[in-house]
Amino acid sequence: MRAAQYWGNRDVRIQDIPEPEIKPGHVKIRPAFVGICGSDLTEYTSGPNYIRTTPHPITNEVPPITLGHEFSGTVTEVSSPSFAVGQKVVVFPTIYDKSCTACKSGAINMCASGGFIGLSGWGGGLSEAIVVPTDNVLALPEDIPLDIGALVEPLAVAWHAVNMVDLKPQSKVLVIGGGPIGIAVMLVLKARGAALVVVSSRKAGDVLKAFGADELVDSGGDVVGAVKEITKGSGADFVFDCAGYEKSLKDACQSVAVKGTVVTVAVYSKPILFQPNDLLFREAYLTACLGCVQQDFRDVINAIASGAIKPKEMITRNIELEQLVGEGLHRLLNNTEQDIKILVKI
Numbered sequence: 001m002r003a004a005q006y007w008g009n010r011d012v013r014i015q016d017i018p019e020p021e022i023k024p025g026h027v028k029i030r031p032a033f034v035g036i037c038g039s040d041l042t043e044y045t046s047g048p049n050y051i052r053t054t055p056h057p058i059t060n061e062v063p064p065i066t067l068g069h070e071f072s073g074t075v076t077e078v079s080s081p082s083f084a085v086g087q088k089v090v091v092f093p094t095i096y097d098k099s100c101t102a103c104k105s106g107a108i109n110m111c112a113s114g115g116f117i118g119l120s121g122w123g124g125g126l127s128e129a130i131v132v133p134t135d136n137v138l139a140l141p142e143d144i145p146l147d148i149g150a151l152v153e154p155l156a157v158a159w160h161a162v163n164m165v166d167l168k169p170q171s172k173v174l175v176i177g178g179g180p181i182g183i184a185v186m187l188v189l190k191a192r193g194a195a196l197v198v199v200s201s202r203k204a205g206d207v208l209k210a211f212g213a214d215e216l217v218d219s220g221g222d223v224v225g226a227v228k229e230i231t232k233g234s235g236a237d238f239v240f241d242c243a244g245y246e247k248s249l250k251d252a253c254q255s256v257a258v259k260g261t262v263v264t265v266a267v268y269s270k271p272i273l274f275q276p277n278d279l280l281f282r283e284a285y286l287t288a289c290l291g292c293v294q295q296d297f298r299d300v301i302n303a304i305a306s307g308a309i310k311p312k313e314m315i316t317r318n319i320e321l322e323q324l325v326g327e328g329l330h331r332l333l334n335n336t337e338q339d340i341k342i343l344v345k346i
């Protein structure tokens with residue numbers, strides 16, 4: 001079968017590999033649509049970082065690793081009656097050991113030996129077939145299209161981020177960063193009833209307004225002053241930093257309201273200068289979030305099914321597997337402002 005495999009820095013190959021076989025406790029899936037994630041890009045340009053070059057403690061695999069962790073598909077073979085052949089599904093990509101302190105407390109997204117299908121082994125969505133543990137498979141309702149199914153993972157990350165705060169109908173929220181995760185956070189905030197969503201980004205305003213931004217601020221300018229004006233001096237109750245730079249975290253900590261909360265969603269690519277006094281004068285909180293858990297997947301699937309989240313406009317391009325490197329990875333690297341989510345159709 002065809003698969004996109006990561007061999008190393010700037011070395012992703014579309015090639016023939018053996019098709020995996022069904023085994024007990026697993027489901028065999030034909031992937032349908034696969035989103036290209038920022039982490040795939042980071043592994044391509046500056047990795048291997050998250051992809052291990054020594055055997056992964058759970059999968060025991062090293063590169064070449066099949067890529068693709070945001071995906072939907074159709075069941076082709078089952079080992080138990082939990083799923084039916086032909087059923088539409090999405091894959092919860094987190095790999096966890098079920099035995100460490102974090103896993104036992106339910107925080108499987110922080111498993112000490114954790115990994116991701118599509119980055120750590122067990123195959124990936126960017127292939128014609130994958131066999132995954134039943135625990136990692138969730139049913140997609142028949143009326144949700146498979147391309148929308150590929151957006152469940154990034155939306156679940158956003159859902160998990162919003163779970164970090166006590167969102168109320170009157171909440172005023174600042175989202176910093178207009179990339180795919182920033183947009184996913186906006187969609188989730190509006191679906192969950194935030195009164196005011198201010199977005200700090202370089203992206204064109206009409207694009208962000210379509211995703212629920214009520215007010216826009218230029219991320220390169222005086223974000224703190226603009227947020228103060230928009231919120232009539234109170235600041236934002238909650239701030240989500242989906243950008244991950246020194247300025248974005250500084251803006252976040254200086255824009256947050258008294259007793260408010262800053263949530264870092266982005267992965268910071270390098271150490272930054274941080275002034276804790278920005279929080280001190282507000283008795284504000286700073287917290288972080290990582291990935292998501294199965295319940296976030298279920299909540300997002302329900303929110304899409306009910307129409308509370310309408311994420312279709314996130315998909316800006318569909319490409320074929322053979323086009324992954326040129327029309328997928330390189331296009332995203334060169335046109336970061338134009339594309340939001342590129343899906344690979346398998």
Ligand SMILES: [Zn+2]
Nearest residue numbers: 097100103111
């Ligand atoms: Zn664990």
